[in-house]
Amino acid sequence: MADYRLQGDTGEWEVVCGLEIHAQIISDSKLFSAAATEFGAEPNSQVSPVDAGMPGMLPRVNQFCVEQAVKTGLGLRAEINRWSAFERKNYFYADLPQGYQISQYLHPLVGEGTVYLDMPDGSVVPVGIERLHMEQDAGKSLHDQEPGKTYIDLNRSGVGLMEIVSKPDITSPEQAGAYVNKLRSILRYLGTCDGNMAEGSMRCDINVSVRKPGGDLGTRCELKNVNSVRFIMQAIEAEATRQIEILEDGGEIEQQTRLYDPDKRETRALRGKEHAHDYRYFPDPDILPLIVENDWVERIKASMPELPDEKKQRFIDEYGLSAYDAGVLVAEQAYADFFETLAKGRDPKLAANWFTGDFFGALNKAGVELDAAPVDSAKLGELLDLIADETISGRIAKDVFEEMWETGKPAGQIVEDKGLKQITDTSELEGIVDKIVADNPDQVAQVQDGNQKVKGWFVGQVMKATGGKANPKLVNEILAKKLG
């Protein structure tokens, strides 16, 4: 794949990005308290005194959250640290009642790993994972409820988060998008995070710097809370462009935290906070170090599902699919399951083409998720069977599919009701071909002069005359015979 470059006045520039993803852990109760985590509840109805930062309350680590984080670490092919520790990250904000966030700093639960990106051209790009650590989420601030006031809901306070930090291996907006999608896919397969960026259960900070190709790393800026794949890609381009302009004007990049404004398509500095990054971490005296025994890790390992990379390879090997098709199919477990049901006992390539082509097209057009589709794998399978046994042509099948999508009727019934069965009667087709040949002597002469394109025109005429129901293979054979 061609390297991504931005063109400046002084030549080409390379972009270097590292992503920090905050992923909310799927669990019933919070990381350090027994209050519920469910999204969308009545404000402050899922808050324990621990989450409210009441004095004297003791946090206790949720075993399942640890298990979820270990599972995620294994899914990122990362080392699991048997000994890790929680520390306090100190800062004041209205939605952080403790005055500190319990996080992991010097000793994270998960160390280095790798995520493989599936790029649209079929290439695979490895991105290093620096670490994954556990921490608690803060509450939610609403600034637009009343002038001069901020409303605080602590329901989210204390929900378990995994902060997943990549190495600065990402060198284009496209790769950043692919990274977020792949991470999301892995988390969803594992059931450790639902990956819902709109609800904020997956949030993204981006470190961006630019350099001349092969040069030293430049000073980076951090873009906070960019919350859709599309905005992530736009934000990187906008920020890189800004940095290049400054550098080419002889300026210097100031290391700072910035926000991306999707309306203006530009980034702007957050109000400068003095000592903003002095978090004065220290080990949390309320929580003993976290010990994760080997046999626990082994049990978690044994419970892991087949992950996207393995599934993709199996789809390539077992079904003979292209890397691209396999990548598309495994992105969501539900897609992969649908495909495998559909491909069972059928031509896998036909199944993949129909599923990723017409079916995905219909899903997008209707704007619905797979589980709400009016056509399921059994119904689509029936249609593929009608194509395979030559009851209908592939072209007619597209019309039948549209009708299936609209009416929910089975393919066989639609074909029957509308008389769409393919014409495979040679003498009937010969009669039609004879008439077209007789009516178009000029075109016949052109074919006989060796113009192959006109041959295609004849096929089109036969299809027109038969309403698309002629068996294309037979038509070609008959035409070859009649036109010499």
Added chain:
Amino acid sequence: MAVDKDTVAGIAKLARIKVDDAEQEALTKELSNILGWIDELGELDTEGVQPMTSVVEVQHSLRKDVIKDGDRQDDILKNAPESKQGYFVVPRVVE
């Protein structure tokens, strides 16, 4: 390690504690004394010694993932100087 007055002012700011000039003066001496003592401890060779996290050999006991708390909005909001519609209400924290 000696601490200067600016550092003391910085720490006070981070801790959101108002410390007037005379107090800063006194705290500068006090903190310098404490840190001097810590420096003295630092002279001990602790290479290869695990930090002590507990006086007895216990492990953190993990909690089962069960919902046993919450659903007590009134309790949670009881100390709030201002609350509305179930929310804490504070002076606006962004521009």
